[in-house]
Amino acid sequence: MEKFIRDERTGLRYELIGDYYLIAGEDEPEGRPIGIWGQRHLRYLKQHRKVLYSELLISGKLNDYLADLNERAEELFSRLVKQLVEKEGVTEALKAENLMLWVQKMNSIRNTAMEIVSNDLIYA
Template identity: 40%
Template sequence: MKKQIYDEKNGMSYTLHGDYYLPDLVLNEAEPTYGKYGMLRKQFLKQHRSARYQYLLLTGKLNEHLNQTDQEARGQVEMLMKQMAEKKGVTEELKVQDQMKWVRLMNNIKVSAEEIILKNMVYV
């Protein structure tokens, strides 16, 4: 038996240990740079899409996927918040006139936008 083999189907190499070939895995020590939505996506993948999570982890693409999800989600939340604020008439003038009303409306808008993004991007 060969000491090492390479599987072209999945792009991984294996080393013989006793009677079994074990994958040559290297832990990526890079610090994760993803934020809130990346962490939520990671937790969702671990609990509900374990095969996809394991695949991303083994191929070294997990951090890239989580960073991309986080950036896209943050951008979408900001865009939705701007659109919803325009639609509801939340302006800087309102902020000056009635600050508490402005804060209340913006908090409601943010929660609504995040709920949409979580449902459509993170928990999919």
């Protein structure tokens, strides 16, 4: 079977994926990056939300959906890190006094923020 076929009547191009021909996306690369958060959500969709994944893929909205989610996740992550830094009192003065303690606290803050973003956006 051919990898790509074109329907002359409709002008649509189809790609062989597994045993089925699905409408092929545009040949041009997407302008918006999916990013790490989008890739994690894509993995989640493929494993746990197969119907939603198929609907987004077939409609051609998957990349935009993942790029939007990635942007929201990045904004939430940045906001959470800033809030937690203020709450924990992690300052540049602490960094100058005790670098290892500052690194430990920043790693803890980043891990906390990553867990919140993952639970609220990525695996929801």
